[in-house]
Amino acid sequence: MTMHTTRLLARDLVAEGTLAFHFERPPGFEFKPGQAMDVVLGADQTSTQPEVRHTFSIVSAPFQNELIVATRMRDSAFKRALGALPIGSALTLDGPFGSLGLHKAAARAGIFIAGGIGITPFMSMLRQAAHLQTPQDLLLLYSNHRPEDAAFLGELRQLETLNPRFHMNATMTQMGRSSQAWAGHTGPIDSGFVQRAMQGLPTPIFYIAGPPAMVEAMRPVLAGAGVDEDDVRSEEFFGY
Incomplete structure (x- = not known):
C-alpha cells in the first residue's frame, strides 16, 4: 500500500x-x-x-x-x-x-444489502453509477433501526431520481423508538422481502455489508430466497 x-x-x-x-x-x-x-x-x-x-x-x-x-x-x-x-x-x-467491487457484466443486476453503516462501500458504487449513467439495474436493500440512524438516506433518495436504473427498498426495524414518520417497510430483511424485491431483475449478483452478525445472518436468508451462494459476495466490513 x-x-x-x-x-x-x-x-x-x-x-x-x-x-x-x-x-x-x-x-x-x-x-x-x-x-x-x-x-x-x-x-x-x-x-x-x-x-x-x-x-x-x-x-x-x-x-x-x-x-x-x-x-x-x-x-x-x-x-x-x-x-x-x-x-x-x-x-x-x-x-x-479491498476487492468488493461491482461486477462488470452489465446484463446482470446488482443487489446490495446493507445494515446500518454498512452502506458506506455501496455509496461509492452508487454515486459512480449515477455519474456515469451505467446501463445496469441496481437495487439497495437497506436496513436500520430508525430513520434517524440511516446514514445518507436523503442522498440515496436523490440518487434514485438521478439514476433510473437504481432503486432502494429501505426498512426500519425499531420504529417504536423513532420520533420520525416512516411509511416504508418496518420488518427485517427476510427471504420473502428479498424474493419480492428481486422480481424482474436479471440474474442478480448480491453484495452484503454490515456488522459481521448481520452478514452471516443474511446467507441463510438469501438461500431461502433461492439465491445461489455463488452469486453472493461479501467482505469484512470496514468502518466501525
Whole structure:
C-alpha cells in the first residue's frame, strides 16, 4: 500500500451518532468504488495500534475531488481523537485496498444489502453509477433501526431520481423508538422481502455489508430466497 499526506477539510453529521469526514484527495490517489483505506493519526505512519490507525470504506466516488469516510462515533481512543481533530489538520492515508467491487457484466443486476453503516462501500458504487449513467439495474436493500440512524438516506433518495436504473427498498426495524414518520417497510430483511424485491431483475449478483452478525445472518436468508451462494459476495466490513 501507499502512504499519502492529506488534510481534514470538513466533518458533517449524516445520521444520529454518525459523522462523515472529508479529506483532501492527494495527487495520484486512485481507487475503485467499494475499496477502503487506513486513516493514520500522529507522526508514526507505520503504527498499527488501534488508537492511531483505523480502516474505513471510501464513501466518495472516483470522479469526486475529495475523499470521504463515514463512521459511527463509538467511544474509542481513535474516534475521540478523530472527532476532535481541528479542520485543516494534517494526517496520513494508507491505501487504497479491498476487492468488493461491482461486477462488470452489465446484463446482470446488482443487489446490495446493507445494515446500518454498512452502506458506506455501496455509496461509492452508487454515486459512480449515477455519474456515469451505467446501463445496469441496481437495487439497495437497506436496513436500520430508525430513520434517524440511516446514514445518507436523503442522498440515496436523490440518487434514485438521478439514476433510473437504481432503486432502494429501505426498512426500519425499531420504529417504536423513532420520533420520525416512516411509511416504508418496518420488518427485517427476510427471504420473502428479498424474493419480492428481486422480481424482474436479471440474474442478480448480491453484495452484503454490515456488522459481521448481520452478514452471516443474511446467507441463510438469501438461500431461502433461492439465491445461489455463488452469486453472493461479501467482505469484512470496514468502518466501525
